[in-house]
Amino acid sequence: MIHGVQSGQIQELSNKLFSEILLEQTKIMGVKPADEDKKHLSEEVINEYASLKGRGFFFNYMSSGRGHGPFTELVDGSVKFDLIGAIGPNLLGHSHPITIKAHLEAATSDVMMCGNLLSHQEPYKLSKVLLNAVKKSRLKHFWFAGSGSFANDSALKMLWQKKAPNYRLIAFQKAFAGRSIATQDITYNAGYREGMPQTIQVDHIPHFDQNDPTNALQKTIDALNELVKERPNQHCAIMMELIQGEAGFVYGTKEYYEGVFKWAKDHGLYVWVDEVQSFGRTHELFAFQHFGLDEYVDVVTVGKALQACGTLYTEELNPKPGLIAGTFNGSIAALNAGEKVVRYLTEGNFYGENGRMKELEGKFISKLNHLGATTCKGKIGYAGGVGTMISFEVGDSSKDATDKFIKKLFENGIICFSAGKDPVRVRFLIPTCLTDEHIDDIFKIIEKTAQEVL
Numbered sequence: 001m002i003h004g005v006q007s008g009q010i011q012e013l014s015n016k017l018f019s020e021i022l023l024e025q026t027k028i029m030g031v032k033p034a035d036e037d038k039k040h041l042s043e044e045v046i047n048e049y050a051s052l053k054g055r056g057f058f059f060n061y062m063s064s065g066r067g068h069g070p071f072t073e074l075v076d077g078s079v080k081f082d083l084i085g086a087i088g089p090n091l092l093g094h095s096h097p098i099t100i101k102a103h104l105e106a107a108t109s110d111v112m113m114c115g116n117l118l119s120h121q122e123p124y125k126l127s128k129v130l131l132n133a134v135k136k137s138r139l140k141h142f143w144f145a146g147s148g149s150f151a152n153d154s155a156l157k158m159l160w161q162k163k164a165p166n167y168r169l170i171a172f173q174k175a176f177a178g179r180s181i182a183t184q185d186i187t188y189n190a191g192y193r194e195g196m197p198q199t200i201q202v203d204h205i206p207h208f209d210q211n212d213p214t215n216a217l218q219k220t221i222d223a224l225n226e227l228v229k230e231r232p233n234q235h236c237a238i239m240m241e242l243i244q245g246e247a248g249f250v251y252g253t254k255e256y257y258e259g260v261f262k263w264a265k266d267h268g269l270y271v272w273v274d275e276v277q278s279f280g281r282t283h284e285l286f287a288f289q290h291f292g293l294d295e296y297v298d299v300v301t302v303g304k305a306l307q308a309c310g311t312l313y314t315e316e317l318n319p320k321p322g323l324i325a326g327t328f329n330g331s332i333a334a335l336n337a338g339e340k341v342v343r344y345l346t347e348g349n350f351y352g353e354n355g356r357m358k359e360l361e362g363k364f365i366s367k368l369n370h371l372g373a374t375t376c377k378g379k380i381g382y383a384g385g386v387g388t389m390i391s392f393e394v395g396d397s398s399k400d401a402t403d404k405f406i407k408k409l410f411e412n413g414i415i416c417f418s419a420g421k422d423p424v425r426v427r428f429l430i431p432t433c434l435t436d437e438h439i440d441d442i443f444k445i446i447e448k449t450a451q452e453v454l
């Protein structure tokens with residue numbers, strides 16, 4: 001739907017442009033090595049950019065802006081499978097018709113960015129589809145933020161205002177919550193806040209123990225009981241990623257989460273779920289819906305695959321005027337795309353027992369297990385994940401072995417990333433557009449790479 005200038009001619013030209021762009025992008029349809037005459041480009045451009053940025057890159061990756069489906073072209077002309085999607089945002093894959101359309105429609109608008117003071121129809125419509133999708137919960141409002149970290153900051157401020165002076169927060173070991181001054185303290189990895197003063201008080205307790213599922217809930221509850229015994233009446237909320245992304249997709253069961261959240265409610269604590277990475281990617285639009293936890297959530301933060309970031313919250317947590325504000329909602333194109341993405345996912349066959357997300361999860365995990373049991377015995381170990389978030393361990397699950405594998409995989413035509421510490425895992429955030437043929441090709445590359453480097 002075009003919200004800017006409209007005319008028959010604009011529509012006709014826009015349709016032509018849409019087809020032309022899509023046709024051009026679909027030329028990028030398979031893995032290929034760099035072009036001889038462009039081979040030097042990747043390194044040259046990356047090195048120059050690294051010097052501007054002050055730090056090097058993990059991969060020699062600079063996009064040419066061309067790509068289609070799971071394929072992305074680099075400036076050197078090589079084409080690779082993109083199985084990390086910019087660490088989450090590209091859930092539908094490259095040059096998806098929704099993205100092209102969202103851009104073209106946004107070009108008819110009078111501004112590039114929109115914000116909180118003077119509203120536009122795109123943030124209004126995106127808020128509406130998002131809140132419509134959480135009707136079974138008590139979440140009633142949505143506030144935009146410029147990043148997942150800032151969405152988390154807004155959530156924390158709402159909780160603090162409601163529970164002042166109970167400012168302590170309960171979070172989980174191995175959690176990642178972002179890079180802002182507040183979220184760096186919620187993030188478990190101390191290496192990410194070297195030299196920083198502590199700004200908020202966070203107590204980290206164990207998440208679901210995948211090696212001891214039977215006792216996992218009791219271990220968490222014991223730690224929680226110990227904590228409130230030591231620091232009674234000081235906490236405002238419990239903050240949890242249901243599927244811990246940066247930990248390499250550590251996740252529990254419905255019973256586990258229910259046990260933890262019931263404990264939180266019994267102790268007068270709000271439940272805050274961070275879905276910045278998991279949004280859109282499980283067997284339901286939200287991971288809290290996937291695990292049937294609608295009744296418990298008080299605040300949910302989203303980002304990445306939504307193409308926008310923000311905080312969903314209940315009426316009770318609606319903050320006083322002045323606490324939450326900011327210039328931007330986002331770009332018109334991104335917010336337009338966000339609405340389309342939510343509608344596409346919820347109106348299509350993506351969720352539920354027979355949905356695409358579950359199907360992709362099954363295919364990836366069974367193929368990884370098959371490799372681990374046959375040609376890659378001793379080379380590929382644990383494989384798991386939910387929906388389009390898949391992880392597996394290679395070699396001795398160390399950082400060295402995993403990085404070596406990932407770098408070789410990149411050379412051989414697959415882009416992915418690592419996550420976690422003890423064990424380190426290979427992390428895929430796969431796009432929904434993969435065909436069976438793509439998956440077969442991906443597994444041939446994984447098998448070859450494992451045999452080359454492990």
Ligand SMILES: Cc1ncc(COP(=O)(O)O)c(C=O)c1O
Nearest residue numbers: 147148149176177178245276277
């Ligand atoms: C669970 C989780 N929370 C928060 C963030 C921070 O989001 P952003 O990088 O958009 O600030 C991330 C980013 O990876 C994340 O995975």
